[in-house]
Amino acid sequence: MSGRFSQTTARNVFYGGSAFFILLLLALTFDTSRALPERDNRHNLTEQVALGKSVWERNNCIGCHTLMGEGAYFAPELGNVYERRGPDFIKAWMKAMPTNAPGRRQMPQFNLGEEELDALIEFLKWTNAIDDENWPPNIQG
């Protein structure tokens, strides 16, 4: 590196640059927080949806599936599964697992009660209604 660019300059670029961009991230975070109520469907976030999210987490669904594209890539996207399959199908599917079809990917039986199943479906319905910039590109997820 050239002699004119001193170590002190490099250090100042590091500390100054980092501080500036941390502040910019905080500013954008603040603006995002103000914009979210219009987008994240929070007016429909009921107790039941919250219970559904808890069921989702307690059974580690993200370990196989994606939700709005984040998670594992072993099993289908579920951010739009409510729209793709509908509530009755989801419920019947959960109860029928595992298929035990030889060689096929298997989903465990989670033994959820009716209340938990309904809550999970409400959570998926709520998630489906989040404004996520029209992602995924089509219904297949």
Added chain:
Amino acid sequence: MQYQSQAVAKPYFITAIALFGGQILFGLVLGLQYVVGDFLFPAIPFNVARMVHTNLLVVWLLFGFMGAAYYLVPEEAERELVSPKLAILNFWVFLIAGVLTILGYLLVPYAKLAEMTGNHLLPTMGREFLEQPTITKIGIVIVALVFLYNIGFTILKGRKTVINTILLLGLVGLAGLWLFSFYNPDNLVLDKFYWWWVVHLWVEGVWELILGSILAFVLIKVTGVDREVIDKWLYVIIAAALITGIIGTGHHYYWIGTPGYWQWWGSVFSAMEPIPFFMMTIFAFNMVNRRRRSHPNRAATLWALGCAVMGFLGAGVWGFLHTLAPVNYYTHGTQITAAHGHMAFYGAYAMIVITIISYAMPVLRGIGDANDNRSQVVEMWGFWLMTVAMVFITLFLTGAGILQVWLQRAADDPLPFMVAQEKVAIFYWLREVAGLVFLVGFVLYVASFFIARPARVAEGAPDAVPSPAG
């Protein structure tokens, strides 16, 4: 060893390598489950194996970072650790907590584990990479605080160099950002938004400070280049890393309910994220070319150069491949993401930990500056087999990903997920074969420790290049 207390790094390094082995085995299970869906079902369902695979990765890297800090901080600070005993105690606490958590994943259903550990009191479980029971998360905070006390006070009471200052900054950032893992609101969008403050701001933020400082330390040792030169490079690299990486977080905010303007912020800044990694490559090669001594530990030098190149390819090139919002619209959450994740973690983080282990282990074991030639040759075989295998794992996953995107997302008549998966199965089989080669490389790497003897050549033989400053 210049300072007795550096010895505490040894159990950290040994544990890191052992857990790395576990990670590879579970990776092979996962890879096979992709094509033989019912393999080990229901004993080890995919989600359990994946959680073990990713959590072992994070934990072994943390063991590696801690070992690296315990090894290099005394040398940099020119004094013994404040408390070597505390470092050993902390090691056992972290190891036992880690092993219990992994056993919990494997032996009880996850919902049962959540219940047993009182997740309902402070629900933090069931989110990708943050699957640990809340009590484990609290344990990690305590381990981190004890570790930072030990490292922080050693630096404060000793010599403050650019390397140990940046390392400490990275470690404090790592511990601080971890606290966001305790924030889990009912609102999924907020949950995801702040989840990335742990995940992204770790690997594309503060971890790069840790990576940079370890690389700088090893390069000083193996090349003998002036510290002033290396320090300046380090500052420029980490400045580029944080300037691009902090707002680069936006590349995760395209499709999760956050405002559309993130597509601009995320695309522009994350498109620049390869820059610090490219600079790291230039830096490593430059320093090795300008070396003032020929260090007998050629394997460590190879790992350092390999880390710089593979970090650039995995994090830089494969990251850029799918980071622009219009591209990411199609590739988000596909095998393209998996391809990038594998090469980036191996290149940037697995390899930097192996670099410091390769450099420090002969010293810690009392062998000398380097192992004998035969052991180094076996270690280098391990390097090449693991690295080439990872290149192929990445290429096969990329092939699977491109085809998946076409069949499931871009074609006129998109196919359902599982139908598309069956059509790309050949790539998963090839990936599994590459995974087996990776395992062979790992076995050779481990074997190199067992056959290591002191080098016969005199240590630090002067290079052909005359060294003005000694």
